[in-house]
Amino acid sequence: MRILFRLGLGLSLYFLFTMPLQARCGGVLALVPPGLRIGTDQHLNLSTSSHTYAPGEPGSDNPYSYEFLEAASPFIQAGKSILILGAGSGYEAIAIAKKFPSVSITASDISNDALRDLEINLEEYGLSESVRVLKSDLFNDLKGEKFDVILFTAPRPLCPDLLRLGPLDAIRLVSSLSRCTSNFDSWGTIHERALTQFEEHLSLGGSLILLTDKRFPHSKFVSPQIKKTVLGEGLWTPNHEKDGHFQIVRFH
Numbered sequence: 001m002r003i004l005f006r007l008g009l010g011l012s013l014y015f016l017f018t019m020p021l022q023a024r025c026g027g028v029l030a031l032v033p034p035g036l037r038i039g040t041d042q043h044l045n046l047s048t049s050s051h052t053y054a055p056g057e058p059g060s061d062n063p064y065s066y067e068f069l070e071a072a073s074p075f076i077q078a079g080k081s082i083l084i085l086g087a088g089s090g091y092e093a094i095a096i097a098k099k100f101p102s103v104s105i106t107a108s109d110i111s112n113d114a115l116r117d118l119e120i121n122l123e124e125y126g127l128s129e130s131v132r133v134l135k136s137d138l139f140n141d142l143k144g145e146k147f148d149v150i151l152f153t154a155p156r157p158l159c160p161d162l163l164r165l166g167p168l169d170a171i172r173l174v175s176s177l178s179r180c181t182s183n184f185d186s187w188g189t190i191h192e193r194a195l196t197q198f199e200e201h202l203s204l205g206g207s208l209i210l211l212t213d214k215r216f217p218h219s220k221f222v223s224p225q226i227k228k229t230v231l232g233e234g235l236w237t238p239n240h241e242k243d244g245h246f247q248i249v250r251f252h
């Protein structure tokens with residue numbers, strides 16, 4: 001009887017403390033042991049042409065793809081369907097496909113150069129059959145399709161990066177990021193377009209995970225509707241506070 005009482009008390013305390021934590025955004029991330037995170041053991045060797053964004057190593061000046069995947073990994077589980085928008089040379093697609101062979105992955109990009117590199121890298125890792133590759137301007141060629149998780153590492157603004165770098169590294173970063181903007185989108189409009197369209201492509205209970213910047217929802221170019229979505233329902237992961245970059249995670 002006493003054992004049952006203690007067990008009941010233990011379980012109640014566990015739920016009392018962990019449920020509110022999980023209901024808040026950051027708590028979900030904190031509950032994942034590092035070993036389960038996708039990015040921790042992924043130092044991928046990717047070929048990137050001169051026109052394609054080259055993700056940097058963890059600890060480098062350009063670790064965003066790696067850190068993004070770290071933050072997104074609690075949402076990626078076996079059996080889920082994942083859309084990677086702006087898949088570039090394949091960092092997320094390859095890391096996820098290696099870790100979770102049963103995840104269904106669609107990797108899309110607007111750039112022909114990126115798609116060529118993506119296919120070369122998938123081939124190199126023996127994953128060509130595991131990842132569906134598609135050319136699309138955001139969701140334009142994904143009409144009627146739904147996914148459990150949508151990842152988007154959109155092109156980002158340069159200022160915070162440039163200010164903290166020396167001149168040579170700054171030039172290198174500008175040249176790298178200039179390869180990842182599409183022709184007609186500024187940073188604000190690409191986020192705005194993605195946030196306007198994503199809902200019809202998420203399965204029930206799905207998540208959009210977007211790499212962005214904490215200044216984004218306050219920009220005067222962002223519509224009141226998107227401001228409301230981001231500030232009201234967007235959940236900001238805390239791990240990029242140091243340099244102002246955040247991910248929004250939103251449950252549908």
Ligand SMILES: C[S@@+](CC[C@H](N)C(=O)[O-])C[C@H]1O[C@@H](n2cnc3c(N)ncnc32)[C@H](O)[C@@H]1O
Pocket residue numbers: 053054055064065085086087088089090091092108109110111114136137138153154155156179180181182185190
């Ligand atoms: C910062 S790079 C990230 C690449 C990759 N996810 C990674 O982390 O290595 C952004 C990618 O978004 C793609 N992109 C830009 N505008 C896009 C659009 N409108 N629709 C789809 N992809 C787009 C670029 O071609 C580029 O490959």
